[in-house]
Amino acid sequence: MGSFARVGAELEALGARRVLLIASVSAKTRADDLAHHLGDRLAARVHEVRQHVPQALADDTVALARDQGADAVVTVGGGSATGLGKAVALDTGLPLLAVPTTYAGSEATPVWGVTGEHKRTGRDLRALPRVVVYDPELLAALPASTTATSGLNAMAHCVEALWSPDATPVTDLLAAEAIHLLARALPRATWNPGEVADREDALLGAWLAGTAFAVAGGGLHHTLCHVLGGTWGLDHGATHAVLLPYVTAYNAAAAPEAVATVARELRADDAARGLWDLARTLAAPPSLAVIGMPAGGLDEAAERAVTAVGERNPRPVDVASLRRLLDDAFLGRAPGGSARPAG
Structure with a gap:
């Protein structure tokens, strides 16, 4: 302090x-x-x-x-x-x-x-x-909505660092500890911001997450967030909060060890559903529609993301599967954690 x-x-x-x-x-x-x-x-x-x-x-x-x-x-x-x-x-x-x-x-x-x-x-x-x-x-007076969405932005750094092609044993450890800290501190920091220890834990988690991401880098999730946010002006933290469970479900079968780590640190049976439940606990925005994404932009978003992500995602991307992911996120459907990649 x-x-x-x-x-x-x-x-x-x-x-x-x-x-x-x-x-x-x-x-x-x-x-x-x-x-x-x-x-x-x-x-x-x-x-x-x-x-x-x-x-x-x-x-x-x-x-x-x-x-x-x-x-x-x-x-x-x-x-x-x-x-x-x-x-x-x-x-x-x-x-x-x-x-x-x-x-x-x-x-x-x-x-x-x-x-x-x-x-x-x-x-x-x-x-x-x-x-x-x-x-x-x-951060004592940070609004609950900003605590939630910025904290889930940090969580996205952890998750993507785990399945990045440039991940290392060290970044894996940092990301896992960050998920552990954020999953426990964010609900308390969101709804009881007066408790200093929770804000300290959330800040430590955010730093660990960013440090892991700085080395490992990102993939599909961050690509989609930058495409949607930069093109349609969506709130950056809210876009992270909405998309993360869906991208996790999309990559689940292609990155089983990474996704298992996420689930373990969330104390959830399924990583995507655990992230979804955490977002609901934090009262984060539930869908792309709610944060202002136009339905007419989903096709363009899928096409541009396929080009932008390259080979940095564990599951190969294609326009049709990304369009389905975006449609689920637009409507706020619960993510399918057991979805398997095509082919």
């Missing part, structure tokens, strides 16, 4: 003298405190952050950093603030210090994303924050 007060010292250790401060609206009070502490070391502030990091916003923020002679970037907020900071760090090479205020875990990965006509993503160590300051006090 209280580690936010160390941000200034961490910036000193980075040698920062001209700081660009990026903060979400929900983190304005903390950002104001930090700006006051920085004094004349504050080069500029950015108050506007948007999901999926629009290209124009990224370009404007990079230009601001250069015009003001910034030598470091600090983000205070959730994944959108962190994502904008990553875009600046990627373009300028400036060191990034992240202060997360949700459980999404983006701060632990080198994955970046910027959205023009469609969303582009990549992996680059320049986008990985040099320093992350976790403070559970900053």
